[in-house]
Amino acid sequence: DGGITQSPKYLFRKEGxxxxxxCEQNLNHDAMYWYRQDPGQxxxxxxYSQIVNDFQKGDIAEGYSVSREKKxxxxxxxxxxxxxxxAFYLCASSGRGSSYNEQFFGPGTRLTVL
Amino acid sequence: xAKTTQPISMDSYEGQEVNITCSHNNIATNDYITWYQQFPxxxxxxxxxxYKTKVTxxxxxxxxxxxxxxxxxxxxxxxxxxxxxxxxxxxxxxxxGGKLIFGQxxxxxxxx
Numbered sequence: 001d002g003g004i005t006q007s008p009k010y011l012f013r014k015e016g017x018x019x020x021x022x023c024e025q026n027l028n029h030d031a032m033y034w035y036r037q038d039p040g041q042x043x044x045x046x047x048y049s050q051i052v053n054d055f056q057k058g059d060i061a062e063g064y065s066v067s068r069e070k071k072x073x074x075x076x077x078x079x080x081x082x083x084x085x086x087a088f089y090l091c092a093s094s095g096r097g098s099s100y101n102e103q104f105f106g107p108g109t110r111l112t113v114l
Numbered sequence: 115x116a117k118t119t120q121p122i123s124m125d126s127y128e129g130q131e132v133n134i135t136c137s138h139n140n141i142a143t144n145d146y147i148t149w150y151q152q153f154p155x156x157x158x159x160x161x162x163x164x165y166k167t168k169v170t171x172x173x174x175x176x177x178x179x180x181x182x183x184x185x186x187x188x189x190x191x192x193x194x195x196x197x198x199x200x201x202x203x204x205x206x207x208x209x210x211g212g213k214l215i216f217g218q219x220x221x222x223x224x225x226x
Contacts, residue, residue, distance in 0.1 A: 042201065043158070043216035058213070090157045101148040101205050101214060105157025
């Protein structure tokens with residue numbers, strides 16, 4: 001089955017540590033996205049990538065980094081520079097064959113900083 | 115990017131029709147209107163998309179007036195499982211990798 005996966009589902013981090021969240025899709029989508037969601041809030045865009053080896057900052061990129069070395073993969077690193085990293089992180093993809101407004105989301109990773 | 119405004123919350127009862135209206139006064143000519151549904155601790159799920167007039171699928175209907183400055187998502191005969199947050203977004207569906215702005219959404223609570 002085609003889909004988008006994120007791992008791990010839950011992640012705990014000590015302050016000062018970097019941590020990488022995984023996102024993989026087998027939908028052959030060109031575009032991929034990372035969002036952050038805080039309790040009771042909407043989604044905020046962190047980074048997005050339109051094509052392999054290219055990505056752009058979203059609205060809240062500070063303290064985060066990404067790479068897009070493969071079409072299927074778009075990992076997100078939460079660095080120690082991110083002051084308040086505890087949140088729910090969602091990865092999504094979209095592409096030809098469907099509308100670019102139709103984003104397919106993964107199950108999310110809940111990150112907690114201890 | 116066009117900004118959208120929708121009610122923060124709505125209450126309904128099982129079996130009723132629910133209409134959620136979204137305002138998007140600055141919608142651009144190439145923009146489509148898209149609605150998503152999100153359950154707690156899950157990623158949002160695409161519901162429906164339209165450009166003008168009316169669109170219907172197995173889940174919902176979307177009504178868009180001629181001036182396209184607003185839209186209404188209609189959920190027929192809601193059940194408890196329709197309790198979720200509903201997001202209205204506008205964007206160019208042909209724009210590869212274009213940004214979509216998820217606002218705060220409308221939290222729908224369906225009661226027995």
